[in-house]
Amino acid sequence: DAGVTQSPxxxxxxxxxxxxxxxxxxxxxxxxxxxxxALGQGPQFIFQYYEEEERQRGNFPDRFSxxxxxxxxxxxxxxxLLLGDSALYLxxxxxxxxxxxxxxxxxxxxTVT
Amino acid sequence: xxxxTQMEGPVTLSEEAFLTINCTYTATGYPSLFWYVQxxxxxxxxxxxxxxxxxxxxxxxxxxxxxxxxxxxxLEKGSVQVSDSAVYFCALRGGQAGTALIFGKGTTxxxxx
Numbered sequence: 001d002a003g004v005t006q007s008p009x010x011x012x013x014x015x016x017x018x019x020x021x022x023x024x025x026x027x028x029x030x031x032x033x034x035x036x037x038a039l040g041q042g043p044q045f046i047f048q049y050y051e052e053e054e055r056q057r058g059n060f061p062d063r064f065s066x067x068x069x070x071x072x073x074x075x076x077x078x079x080x081l082l083l084g085d086s087a088l089y090l091x092x093x094x095x096x097x098x099x100x101x102x103x104x105x106x107x108x109x110x111t112v113t
Numbered sequence: 114x115x116x117x118t119q120m121e122g123p124v125t126l127s128e129e130a131f132l133t134i135n136c137t138y139t140a141t142g143y144p145s146l147f148w149y150v151q152x153x154x155x156x157x158x159x160x161x162x163x164x165x166x167x168x169x170x171x172x173x174x175x176x177x178x179x180x181x182x183x184x185x186x187x188l189e190k191g192s193v194q195v196s197d198s199a200v201y202f203c204a205l206r207g208g209q210a211g212t213a214l215i216f217g218k219g220t221t222x223x224x225x226x
Binding site: 045048 | 117149155156157158159162202204211212213214215216217218219
């Protein structure tokens with residue numbers, strides 16, 4: 001049973017560019033949440049998708065957007081990248097009817113230069 | 114709003130020493146509480162959880178008790194091993210946070226033989 005997978009593993013972008021990160025949830029899960037983890041900090045909630053709609057959003061600007069596909073996989077898009085967007089981006093999947101216990105992927109390390 | 118405060122690290126112990134990592138929280142309503150562990154180069158793994166006051170979560174020798182009167186969820190282990198070296202995150206879910214996880218900043222544990 002595959003766990004949560006994320007791609008790519010590492011990414012280097014230039015300030016002002018746009019980036020797309022991808023996540024495949026654990027088999028049987030229908031909800032995907034995204035978190036940003038800056039170096040030396042705890043993860044911060046960006047948003048959550050269920051039934052292809054954004055259901056909850058943290059304190060992040062509109063430059064951060066997402067999408068969920070019918071197969072429950074998800075993308076995180078960040079526009080107009082800033083140096084401060086450099087972080088580990090974590091995807092977590094859960095099953096709504098099982099109390100939203102979240103399983104995390106290994107993350108994508110984004111470096112903005 | 115909801116928040117989690119963890120003791121500052123790093124915590125450095127010898128093998129077989131007793132471990133305590135303090136965690137306190139601020140939340141409205143009745144949140145669920147979690148401890149996650151992050152090993153070097155890996156994503157977050159759920160270590161243990163408690164969903165209501167006085168519940169004790171336990172796993173792999175680690176324990177934490179949900180104390181509503183002191184708004185605390187301290188992590189303990191009677192005898193640490195070198196393999197326990199990792200970053201530990203306290204988190205809550207529920208109340209104003211909805212289904213999002215709110216994390217503390219993390220505590221780095223280093224165990225030497």
